[in-house]
Amino acid sequence: MKKSDIGVAVYLLCAVLFFIIPITPTLLDIMLAFNISIAMVVLFNSLFVKEVLDMSFFPTLLLFTTIFRISLNVSSTRLILGTGNPGNVVTTFGDFVGGGNIVLGAIVFIVLILIQFIVINKGSERVAEVTARFTLDAMPGKQMAIDADLNTGAIDDVEAKNRRNKIQEESSFFGSMDGATKYVKGDAIAGLIITLINFAGGTVLGILNQGLQATEALQKYGLLTIGDGLVSQIPSLLISLSTGILVTKASKQADFSSVLISQLFGIPKVLYLVGSTIALLGILTPLNHILFVGLGAAFIIAGRSVDKSIGIAAIEEEIEQGEGGAGGASPAEEIRKPENVVTLLKVDPIELEFGYGIIPLADVNQGGDLLDRVVMIRRQIALELGAVVPIIRLRDNIQLNPNQYIIKIHGIQVSEGEILFDHYMAMNPGFVEEEITGIPTFEPSFHLPAIWITEGQREKAETLGYTVVDPPSIIATHLTEIIRTHLDELLTRQDVQNLLDNIREKNAALIDELTPKLLGLGEIQKVLKNLLSEGISIRDLPNICETLADYSVSTRDTDILTEYVRQSLKRAISAKYFPANETTSVVTLDPKAEQAIMGAVKQTEQGAYLNLDPETTKKLMASVEVETNKLENLGKNAIVITSPIVRMYFKKLTEDYFKDLIVVSYNEIESNIELQSVGMVTIDDN
Known part of the structure; x- marks a missing residue:
């Protein structure tokens, strides 16, 4: 076990043992002094910690210190009632703080209890409750902000993971603090009850067992009770104050003392006004002239010092800006630094750049949902094709037309499009006869004819049967198709x-x-x-x-x-290209053509390649065009069926000529699929 583990275990074990085993007054003095020291350590840690999560175990610490303090209270009660000698610490607190006067000591103790109950405990409990509620309510928004920064490239995956973990830790911390403040409140109540028991029980035992007069018993046990109450309530008050400091820190990451001083004494005119007012009160009223005039002068001098510091800071900032930043380095020198040059070499796998007119679509504050759509694209591709799409960087580019956007793969533009903001794109699915007025255009994903219409025309277009799409959907669909096409490169x-x-x-x-x-x-x-x-x-x-x-x-x-x-994977391929319970029209490959292709395959150490003569290639491509046009005229996908051994060579041969041609071998088709051949690709002249 580590030393820290042993220390915590001994601390808790002592708390349990003190409930059961009587301890000597000397040991009680040691434990009470240690308890006060721990309370001060907690207080100053809470005051100077820069981030509340640096004390993420504070709720657990509250429980530990509370149980330890109560165990000491029980031990002191046992000594007060049993022997009348609870040790030096309790006796000194009762005599010194109360001045040997039971009434004065009782008043001080009651004031201390009221401060803890009404001011600190009540306020800390309420602030903790409200903070926990608002922290939990803000979690979804913070998560969306992290996703947005991740998609725009402002942060990487590691930073996003760290931020999400921090959000979870904050919600757990403030949720725990909401409940932990109840420990402090319960501790104060328990201390008050134990004090009353000590006073009443000690007085009775002093009269009955020790033969003291009533006044003597009241004086003796009253002071001991007050001392015991003070020595337990002061650490409790310090812990309560620590709780209040942690839950009321406005900034979750700040040097508390520096921020507090700068905010309180950071405006010179405030110090001038306060100093002048205090000095005038000392001059014009019977108040102590030396005290008030001196204090007013001190405020005026402090204001002058702050004013001078602000002026020096402004001049230094001006000089730094003139020299190009901290350290006197010019912008050109900053660019020449090797580390800055290296960052310029990074190429993003996918980029979506857009003109300033499209910025509202990507700005969450303006109601844009393009970032959310980008997240959905990555999920859709993962479900559909089983690959994880890299982070899609979204950037504005003032060099583009306002309504233009471009898509880049590995830094090279592969496609572009243009939209009209506050317009909708209407496309005729083929059966709508009535035309609608608008601005002619082409849908960027599939290059289908379309028209731009206004918001007022949208309902009419949908009623007539047009397919109406909003600008974010156009961009998202275009981006999805580009990713599908180039996913193998990514x-x-x-x-x-x-x-x-x-x-x-x-x-x-x-x-x-x-x-x-x-x-x-x-x-x-x-x-x-x-x-x-x-x-x-x-x-x-x-x-x-x-x-x-x-x-x-x-x-x-x-x-x-x-x-x-x-x-x-023939089941998946069949499901993709050949609908169930339906006959699919296809084109087959002539056995002579297959034989010619296989005869042109050359084997090398690096693999096989096709070495088909240009004339045969020309005839094949012409035949493919004729036969696939038959399918396209029927509104069908262009599918060519080949034998397994030929499929990959035929696909490589045609992919430069026919981008969307689907080539499937017989072994990739389920036996229950019904096919109908509408033509045959051949190398014959006819």
């Missing part, structure tokens, strides 16, 4: 490691077998990137890892491993 090795660690708890044997024994982290990353590039979810990561573990024994070609994984 998946890093660290992300893969985090995903594997996430499933390791329930699949430890699988992960230990797979990596690094069979596949490296980079090879697993390549397979996952291949899947994401074609919109296949990697959420079923255990199944993916099982397949990789099975087939990586025979090959480490990530493209071939990707095909095996796709076949193991």
Whole structure:
């Protein structure tokens, strides 16, 4: 055990033993002196601590000190009533504070009790209750502010986690303080009852057992009782004062004494007015002239000193600003510092930059909910594709048009859009015949024709059957589609490691077998990137890892491993592209074309690649365009079905020509799926 553990255990053990075992007056003196010392330590810690959470165990400390103080009170009561000699400390407090006069001592004791009950305890209890309530009510807003700062890039994940932990600690602390103030109040009540018992019981025992006269018994036990009450209530008062200081600190992080002095004596004109008023009272009234005139002069001199300090501080600040900041370094010198240059090298994975006209959509104070939508995008992508989207940085850019926004991936612009603030985008789903007036435009995500309409036209457009979307939804949808398209570029090795660690708890044997024994982290990353590039979810990561573990024994070609994984995910692929209880129209690949493709595959140490002659490639692409147009004219997705061995080569061949073409092998389709071929891709001239 550590020394601190032993010390706390002995402290509590003594409190328990003092209830049971009688102690000598000398030991009682030692314990009472120690109790007063602990109360002072608590008081000055509460006064000078910079942050209330630095005393997060204060509620527990209240309980410990309360039980220890009551145990000493019981021990002193036992000595007063049993022997009439409670030791030097109790006797001295009774004689010295009361001046040997029972009436004076009783009045001092009663005043002390009233101060603790009415002023300190009552106020601390109320402040603790209100603070706890407001702290709990403010938690949701603080959490949203942290999420907003995290999404805008003002803080990182570690800082966000620390802030959330601090919010939790604050709510727990002030909630505990609300209940802990009841200890202090109960302690004061218990001390008052014990004092009355000491006085009454001691007087009776003095008359009956010691043969004292009534007045002598009252005098003796009255002073002892007052001394005992004072020696227990003074530490209690100090602890109550500590409680009040902690719960009434306006700033949760501040040097209390410095702030207090600066706020109280920081305005020169206030000190001038006070000093002049006090001095005039000493001159114009019969009050002590020397005292009041001297005090007034002291205030005026202090005001002059503060005024001079403020002037010097203002001049120093001016000089610092003229020299470019603290230390005399110019802005150019600051930029030349290596650490500042290094920060400029950081490239954010995803950025959304917008003109000043779109700022209200991202400003929570103006009712904007774009930040909340960005949070929902990350959750949506995680559920849909199984990958964690990096932090999306939102920034305003005065170089853009007011209503323009751009989306960057790794610092490079990949898309842009423009909205009209306070307008809505209306899109014809295809069956609306009546036109509505507005400003023609194109929807940025899918480049569909649309029109901008005003708030007054919104209800009419919705009634006619138009799809009406507000500006934040337009930006959010566009951003979502861009992330879906480029998610494979955003998946890093660290992300893969985090995903594997996430499933390791329930699949430890699988992960230990797979990596690094069979596949490296980079090879697993390549397979996952291949899947994401074609919109296949990697959420079923255990199944993916099982397949990789099975087939990586025979090959480490990530493209071939990707095909095996796709076949193991055929249920998910079938559900994505082929609706149940419905016949899906597709295009097939001619066996001759497949044979030509496989004949052009070249194997190297770095993997296989396709070396198809340009003429054959041209014929294939022309045929793909003709056949997929048939599907698009039917309002269907462009899906080509191939044999398993050809699928990946055909997909690589077509991806530069047909961005949205879906290529699926027969082994990736569930047996209960109904397909209808509407054409065949071929290399024949006809």
